Amino acid sequence: MIRESVRRSFRPAAAVAAVALTVASARVVSAQQPAPRGSGSAIEGTVRDVASGRPLANAQVLIVNSTLGAATNENGTYRIANVPVGPAVQVRVRLIGYGAQSKTVAVTLGQTARADFDLQQSALQLDQVVVTGTGAAVETKKLGNTVATINTEDLKSAPIQNPSELLAARTPGVQVLPSGGTTGSGARIRIRGNASLSQSNNPVIYIDGVRADNGGSSAGGASNSSRLEDIDPSSIERVEVLKGAAAATLYGTEASNGVIQIFTKKGSQGPARWTVDLSRSAITYPDRVAPNAGFARNQAKADTLGRIFGLTLQPFQPFEYNVTKQLWETGFNNTASASVSGGAEKVNYFVSGRYEYEDGPFTSNKIANPTDVKADLAQDLLKRNQATVSLNVLPTDKITIGFQTHYTVFRLDGIQGQNSIYSPYAESMYAKPDSASCNGPDGKHSLDYIGGVARCQLTGNPFGNSTFTSLRESVQQQAYQDGTHYTGSLSARWAPQEKLNLAATVGLDNTDVRAVSYYPFGNNVDLISTQAPLGTRSVNDLRTQNVTVDTKGNWTSRLGSAFESQLTLGAQGYMVTQKSENGSGRDFPGPGLAVTGAGATQSSSEGYIRVVNAGYFAQEQLGFHNWIFGTVGARYDYNSAFGESAGGVLYPKLSVSVVPSDRGGWNWTTLSSLRLRAAIGKSGRQPGAFDKFTTYAPLNASTGSGLVPDNLGNPDLKPEVTTEIEGGFEAGLFSNRAQLSATYWTRTLKDALISKQFPVSGGFSSRQLTNIGRLDAHGIELALNGFVVNRANFAVDLFANGSYLSQKVVSLGGAPPIKVQGSYVRIRGFIKEGYTPGALFGVKIFQPCSSYRNPATDAKGGCYQAGETPYDQNRDGKPDTEAQLRAVLANPINPTNLVLLRADDDGNKLFDDHYQGKPFPDWQGAFGGNVRLGKAWRLANVFEYKAGHYTISDLTDSFRNASPTLGRNRIEAARVEATLLNPASTADERFAAAQQWLGLVALSPYDGYNQNKPGDFVRWREVSLTYTTPHAFASKIGARELSLVAAARNLVLWTRYPGTDPEVNYNGTSNSLSSAQTDNNFYEASDVFGLPIPRRFTFSARLAF
Template identity: 25%
Template sequence: MNLNKYLWICALMIGISSGLSAQFTVNGTVTDADNGDPLIGVTVIVKGTTIGSVTDLDGKYSLEVPGESGRLELSYVGYGSKVLDVTKANPVGDLKMTSSTSTLDEVVITGLATTVARRNSANSVATISAKDLTEVSNPQTFEGALQGQFNGAEIKSTSGAPGGGFSVRMRGVTSIFGNQQPLYILDGVFLNNSTVSSGVNVVTAASGGGNTATNQDDASNRIADIDPEDIESIEILKGASAAAFYGLRAAGGVVIITTKRGKAGRSNVSFSQTFGTIRPITLLGDRDWDASEVEAIGGPDALAEFNAGSFTDYEKEVYDNTGLNSTSRLEISGGNSKTLYKFGATYKNEDGIVENTGYEKASFRLNLNQKVTDWLDADISTNYIDSRSDRGLFNNSNTNTTIGYALAFTYPWENLQADDNGIYPFGGAGSNVLETIDLITNREDVDRFIGGLTANARVFTNEKNVVKLVGQAGIDQYSLKNTGIFPQELTFFRDESTLGGAIIDGRTNSLQTNLSLFAVWSAYSSSGVSFTTTAGVTRESSEFNNTNVIGTDINGSETNVDQTANISAAQIRRGFINKGFFVQEEVNINDKLLVTVGLRGDKSQNNGDANELYFFPKANAAINIHEYDFWSSETVTTLKPRIAYGESMRPPVFAARFNSLAPAAVPGPGGANSGLQTQSTKGNPDILPETQSELEFGADIGFLNDNLVLSATYYIKTIDDILLRAQALPSSGFTTEWRNAGELQNKGIEIAVDYRAVQTEDFSWTTGLNWWQNRSEVTRLDIPAFNTGGFAASLGQYLIQQGQPATTLSGIIPSNADVSTSELDGIGILGDTEPDFQLTWRNSLNYKTWSLDFLWHWKEGGDNINLSTLLYDLAGNTWDYDDTGLDPSGALTNGDYRLSVFGADARPWIEDAGYIRLRNVGLYKTFKMKYSEGRSTLKLGVSAVNLINIFDYNSYDPEVSNFGGNVFANAIEVTPYPSSRRLNFHLRANF
């Protein structure tokens, strides 16, 4: 053998043998520090390497550590991360882990395929646990469970109707005409959160007045379908730097939802049952009538009823009811080292506070985790939802037909009860609210399937490198059926000039898909520096088809739309395909300096140029100053300044680049022929997407071994190329046209304090404060200032004007009014829907087997346009009509004063919408079953939602929106379904 070759082989063998000898085996057991139970599935990693292990069914693990010593990092969901130093001389790796109480111990998402410990994150990311969502109270819907749980967002209920209705806006206004809702991602599936109009406008004619928007019919949004009981945790990505890699729909932020998964070991069965009552938050009461007022409005017959004492409080008749709700939940989970499973089923049934309204939902979920081979894992997530919502008839109406609208014009001396034949009398409002409640149907039926698949393939692994390929596929498909039945015997149809009854058959089919493929390379150096490189491509698509078939002039008591004399149909079809790519590099230098840079490219069919690729960078950095050797403070145990920058975009609204066509009768030989005509808004083939950039500064500071953690963030968010409807040239033949014509900016502060105040063997108390504030400004406007939203300047509208907040409310004012004026003639600046600030205070107290949790929410300032008061005033029916205090001269009552300035001064309709609210509170007692050695438990409790509500707002609840949640102008009230408080009793058994 060649001598050189022989020497090389010998040297190689010596190197291998020495390398093999320079390692040792660590064996250990990981247990729960509270009860001593083994923890299954704890991840154990040798720091600075890819060497790792996972604890088995007995909590045991074993791994090889190179060298003479090493440091192990142990992490487990719901527990604080731990570090354990081991040596060859002492290779025992036993450890007890305690439940995580420091927010810095959480792991947060940094990209489509990567995560990082919060203590190393350069972004402000909020997290919400399963306990916060469902184990304190029983939320009405998923979005209701989010209220008050994190800072930097305005989450408001837009309707008290069963089935919910919510608006979520993160870090201020991000668009005027575009959808501002965040992107919801459930186990990798991009969810549809659309709101579909029910078609009841054919009866209410709500869009026939001062506002032509068709979204005034109190429809629910589809994120309400998601079952909070399925959820393990939620992460909120508010800033562009954190959300940028999620594509074109992430400009409003991202809500990442992770559902519960199975764990290896014995099977676990859990059953829970909640029963509760639903009551209105408040009733406003009736006007304090006297004989002269009754006679002036109702005449001698009304006076006779008054003198006889036969008044009926119709507000109580309609709203002062007790609804019942129940939620039943079954969970089965378990698995082994190869397969994990989790099955969950929920049945929810609740009555509304208005008769014949309610919500019913059944949700079934099956999650599977399969270790296909040593290098390939697959996670499957499936969810089927079937729901029905009867929402009544509320909000605006120009025909006096909605329940709230008609109630405003209903007087207590009227007799609205049905006679012995079931025939209802006419009401003074032109409709009989009791009859409307009894006879109409306004129903949403939803069938929905959500499915996701994630495959992780480790294509290369050695001691210092891991390369994996990750593929994700998601599908979200739902069908929605809207059923509206308005019988011809309704009093508002008895006039021959009306519709003669109406039947609405609405069908919506929606399909969304998302596909992603990315590669992740994690590299570790012996010096403690690690690199994580991610690159990938994404594709999203959506198909939406809505048809409404409407029949009027019903034949007898028929409920089929084909049994009507007049049939019309309308259809809306829209869709998109978005494609993108991204690259990202994360560098971690010994957990001291963390730097991330990335680039995303996107294109969309909705852009003016559907093939143009737009590029959006991101970068962030964080320094853990406390990790440096010079830091020795025992008081400040964590000090991390951070900075982040990112860009994203929002495509133009659907079809903004086209001239829309509508059916029209075209004169021709033999009479009118069907044809098409252009609508009033001109499309723009060169339209650009709205682009968003955000710079975020912040710091995370931990005191006293991180028992007290302070996080503070300041951000500047700029949205350029704002999409607006500008006035078109008269010669164009159009009234308005789509243009990129402005820029707006949001600046805000977010502060969070988490404090583990007490931690003993029997008692613990953790508390937390969130405080946040946002200020917006239209920094550039290339067209004249204008009003938008609302109904008319005499009632209050939104003002878009350079130098003013985008949430400014304006309206007509008298010439001598002491208010700031706008650039519009005779229009004053009257308010701002943006809160001055918001603050939440949450507490969790545990004493032995008792627990008490509660959450307070304080919203200071922020205005609404309250048009319910106007309607009651016009009827002389307002609860505070005879009170005084509004008229500066003191001569007029409140009602008379408001009417005296109606049409000349919009200020009476602008109201402070601030509040202090006990969002939720829960008290529970846990019993451990002796026969199961404490593994089986029974938990009993009582909880409440909206138990205490303090506000001066002159209606049922300042959280309200006549136009739903997915719109810019979401602070306008017109006779809504009142909000409710809930009292619940809970039982939960775990086996």
């Protein structure tokens, strides 16, 4: 549903654009006209590094105040044709990593002028041009807020397969959260933590000015894929990241999470340039999943297990067998891409295509029988075809028309992901080898060894899966996604004269994904699973469309000799429409039927969501002598999700930037450049599309259909508003060979949307979203980079960055604490006043009194003295003495029957509310560098880290250590249980085992205990070695350049975390239009039967023609 006020908001938006045109046109009358172009006139030259003399490729050479320009080739040369004739034509060159430089040359009719440039390396890039929402390119030094820029030119050799990997470890404050180690699983992106408690925290994504789908999708419980990954990384020229409200105010509602702007490559004047990239990768899992362990209770079982696993065993002798590795193989990825770019005076173009095929490191082959059809089993495959076209037309000197389009077709076959009891990986970790048997429920026995792996040729349980399903049954599911993703934009820019720039963009982003989950008839091949033995199939179609309309006008003028002004007026609107259609069928009459209509039980559903946002904005930027800059602006927004009485919302901004080093007389060498900056701004986040409405749900009965109360509704619902203040500096050191930047920011989220329970006497029992909460946060961002050595045949540059984050829930407006994952007790994250959102709470066991400084005040919940234990076998509420415990342990005992004393420090009769950590680290960042040897060799490294009170919820090992039915299958737990149960064990041996049990016991009634563990880590994220062959060798195959690259990703992990991987997360990217986002926001750092992040070894060849 769309409010009429939102429909009307497009009219004033158009009026604003008309006003901008009218005001600008009034000023054009007295403007000076540009010099005419000269037929045959040109400028050419060479761009080199001043220190080493190396030619510099891909430098952007522009004619100031025109649309003309060119890029240097591998020899550092350029040529710009048909330039304006005149005695003082200004030429400017920019290149990432170097200081900008300008020259003035005289151009005569029909002649070629020359302008050579010797650029000096500069770690500080204050002259870098960025786009900030106004539509006008602006130098970084004029902004009071930070805009991080990631340029892909220096990352051509990095082992990057998708845009998420492009963003990872590049800039402080941007966190990329992988959801798992399976092929095609998408990552979530967080900028400066969380800006909402209940709504999506995904940043807004723009591709060439068009708002894009920033959500994800999954099939049949498989890991979520992300629509961000649909973008071809080789087509990206640069990424700009606006961090938070102070930077993203002009983007309006939803921009409080930050904005990611992706700019794809465009052509430039000159002959066609071709590039071809070919790569082959090997993908392997690191050995971080502990083997399965067990023991036989008697000699007969020991003999049976010995035959299955090829061992000689005795009763109560623990042994190990790694079941998970039976699902692993070496995966591979083949990627091929090609592009061509070029242009003439009036037209430039860029066209690229990319093909990717990945068969991941999961396999069903090792556990399947020879009669199984491999294509019908679970697999991890990714097929993706991508195309990009960019066309820019300059019909006149004053008009530029651009057309950009991106199209992706993909197919992703996945497997059920984390926390699914039917997932192959969960079943492999649940497996208890001591329960293995090839005596099926039908009484038949059949054991064989194929490829060295024991298999039951008939029904059976060769790995010891005790509940839910067998490992072989778990791979019967097929889960896949088919989809297309199209993004297209048409933009026009009109510069009637030098001072005025008018621009408009219209674009469409459309995704269409079909997700299918299918269990065939008779999938319970081991007669264990009862989930759907007769088969089931579900089909979910999801179509998401984003329409963007954006108009802007910029007027730049001088106010006397001291001041420069840039006034921006604009209007922007977007409309998001999402349609879903779902159908399922269960219990097929026989094999070979794989359509939902064949099921005995069928169901269907559909959904429709439309959200419209429209706003208009104004901004004035004033500069004084080109070293002091002030900016003031505001945006006024309407949104269809706002309540009827809420109206619109105003988001103001104010910033200042001072560059004292640009003032005359600054001659310091050590502190070569300095910029001081500060900014304040507001942005918001709208509620869900239907949260404001009072709704009723259908109720079907044998007597007919009816309605029941569903959503209470709230006509006063308004956006939650974030106010962010940031301040900092950039300093260029040692002639700008090094740069140090620092930012401190603070953020207040008011009117936070919280689900509150209202009296159910009105018939509405569900919670209603209300603006009652508050979330505060602050942080620090630091970055240091520099060129240590720069010689003709040797160069070294290094970088390091880090960001600190602190978040606190100030108020829930009277609502009780909100538990992540609802009533599921084993997930221990809470949104609770006074704590970090998602903070972990759980049971605390009695600790030694000697571990407290003052037990009387510090151990209010209880402790035990010397000679006592934390056990309470007689259940008198007091610690048992060692003698009492030894008496109990004189006989065999199951660990389940050992009773531990739980502390109650606050005396509220609750044992599971002790704070145990937070899922967000205090610090995260990266460090690394590049080494260049001669002209041919280049070595690049990136290391990433998280540290400081970073806590991971390790449910995997909690189950594997403590669950009597699904676990106790790690070697430590198996030894403890074997010792306690073995009649031959002595009381002393059992007592020692009971002490070891204190470090393993978990799960109810000890939820949280031994579950939340330190997760600090350092990971060798990227390494690449590039060899550029001599030109003579490349020319033999018709190429102007040939580079060979050997690279690796996620090569080494250093961590104290004992679980699978400190980066694994249960949740992936979800549908961002859903209003229920609490779990997706704060169910982080959760290791729930996930897989380690795989290593990827890549060899590639890159050719340029």
